[in-house]
Every structure is written in structure tokens, then in C-alpha cells.
Amino acid sequence: MADSSVKIETFLGMLTVKLQDDNFVKWSYQFQLVLRGYDLFDFFLGENPCPSKFVINSDTGVTKEVTTEYKEWVRKDMALLSLLIATLSDEAMEHVIGCRTSHEAWTCLQERFASISVVRVNQLKTELHTTQKGGESVDKFLMRLKNIRDQLVSVGERLSVNDLMIAVLSGLRAEFEMIRTLILARDTTLSLKDFRAQLLFAEGSIESKMQSLTSSMAAMCV
Structure with a gap:
């Protein structure tokens, strides 16, 4: 990861295209270019999987203590999901409502806009x-x-x-x-x-x- 912090306002100025029904190629190109430049697009592709949620103790096994890695991953992923949503039109946003991760939202958009009949x-x-x-x-x-x-x-x-x-x-x-x-x-x-x-x-x-x-x-x- 090139930067441990993900600040939405840092990227919004660079992401000038909002996703509409007829501009998926242009929107996707700009979005990927910016996020890949900051080594963050792997979240959307599912190539940066969520780490274990709870600490595992060698003696007692799984505990109720949440790992620092999990908290950090969720924080980044929620920031990226918010960034993605900020680049969608009202109509496009309908297709990601209910998505819990950036990867899930990206997959939904791909299926809706990239898969043409x-x-x-x-x-x-x-x-x-x-x-x-x-x-x-x-x-x-x-x-x-x-x-x-x-x-x-x-x-x-x-x-x-x-x-x-x-x-x-x-x-x-x-x-x-x-x-x-x-x-x-x-x-x-x-x-x-x-x-x-x-x-x-x-x-x-x-x-x-x-x-x-x-x-x-x-x-x-x-």
C-alpha cells in the first residue's frame, strides 16, 4: 500500500466523470487510472482480502478481541466505497445500494454496465x-x-x-x-x-x- 490513509477529498478533484448509462468506458478508465496510481485499486478487484476479524490466541484459540489489521482494512475499504459512490449518478447509485464492500460494489457496476446484451x-x-x-x-x-x-x-x-x-x-x-x-x-x-x-x-x-x-x-x- 503506497499510503496508509485514504482521504476522499484527495481524489475527488481528480475524478471528474460521474457514471451515467452511456459513459461507463470513460468513467471506468479515469477511475482505474487514478486509483491504480495510488496502489488502491486492488480493493475493488478483491485482490486485497479482508484479514481475520478476531485475534487468535495460541492457547485459547479465537478471542473476542478485534485485530488492528481488520479495523484498518475496514476503514480503508469504507473510504474507497464512499469514494466510488461519490462518482456515481443518482441512477447508477441504485445498483450499489446494499453493497458492503468496494469489491462488491465494483462487481455490481461491472455486471450492470460492462456486460452489454x-x-x-x-x-x-x-x-x-x-x-x-x-x-x-x-x-x-x-x-x-x-x-x-x-x-x-x-x-x-x-x-x-x-x-x-x-x-x-x-x-x-x-x-x-x-x-x-x-x-x-x-x-x-x-x-x-x-x-x-x-x-x-x-x-x-x-x-x-x-x-x-x-x-x-x-x-x-x-
Whole structure:
């Protein structure tokens, strides 16, 4: 254990995401990252089991005296359970009411939010490949599809970054046809960062052309 004390207020400033029905992947990633950084996530995984509650005397056997280790473990675990609950929305909290340990609460949340039904998986796959950009920005569209892909990956579906890129390209409007053709014709692998950069550049060029065309038409009308 990196630190014998667990102060909730120390972590709340770092845990900015509250668990909702549609953001388990994002919430879980941040929560695990922070708690692992302080060597405390083993409580949630059940890898730091509760020690014996009562002192065992070599002569008389089990006594009624509670061990110091047990008291300390319970104190830490209750603090961690309180921290977990503080990061839940009102709806998510319904699923951990009655849980007595941080491990029990984490398991309940995993079963509720990470275990997506086959029907939901099929819905997400359909959404990934049929969603259109419409009038939203490239950045928002890309992040929307990435969130869908992350949900699928979290339940064991194998979807590469390239699969995400193809889904994004398929949902772009006709004016992105040139950049779509160029990216699909590449022989080398493109990182998600570079992919985003190229789409943003194309979006900027399209917007500039539209503004220029609008200005020209206005001038003609005058």
C-alpha cells in the first residue's frame, strides 16, 4: 500500500466523470487510472482480502478481541466505497445500494454496465456503420463514433482503429469525397491522430470554399 490513509477529498478533484448509462468506458478508465496510481485499486478487484476479524490466541484459540489489521482494512475499504459512490449518478447509485464492500460494489457496476446484451452489441455495430455526420463538426462526429467503438471493445468485440476510420469516412458528406478517396487509397497505416488532423484540414478547406462562394454570390447580387 503506497499510503496508509485514504482521504476522499484527495481524489475527488481528480475524478471528474460521474457514471451515467452511456459513459461507463470513460468513467471506468479515469477511475482505474487514478486509483491504480495510488496502489488502491486492488480493493475493488478483491485482490486485497479482508484479514481475520478476531485475534487468535495460541492457547485459547479465537478471542473476542478485534485485530488492528481488520479495523484498518475496514476503514480503508469504507473510504474507497464512499469514494466510488461519490462518482456515481443518482441512477447508477441504485445498483450499489446494499453493497458492503468496494469489491462488491465494483462487481455490481461491472455486471450492470460492462456486460452489454447481444441485442445492444448489434445495435452499437449498426450505429457505428450507419451514423452520418450531418451538420455536426468533424471532431464531434469522430468522438461520437469513437465512443461507440470503445463500448464495443469494452465487452470483447474486436474493432481496430482502422475499423473506426472506415466507419467515420462512410458517414462523411459528399464534399469530403476527395479526402475519403485519398485516405482509403493509402498503403501505409494512419494513426488516429493523423487521421483526425487530415479530416480537420479538409473540413477547414471546405468551409473556406463555402465562405468564398457565398461572398462571390453576394457580390454578384449587389
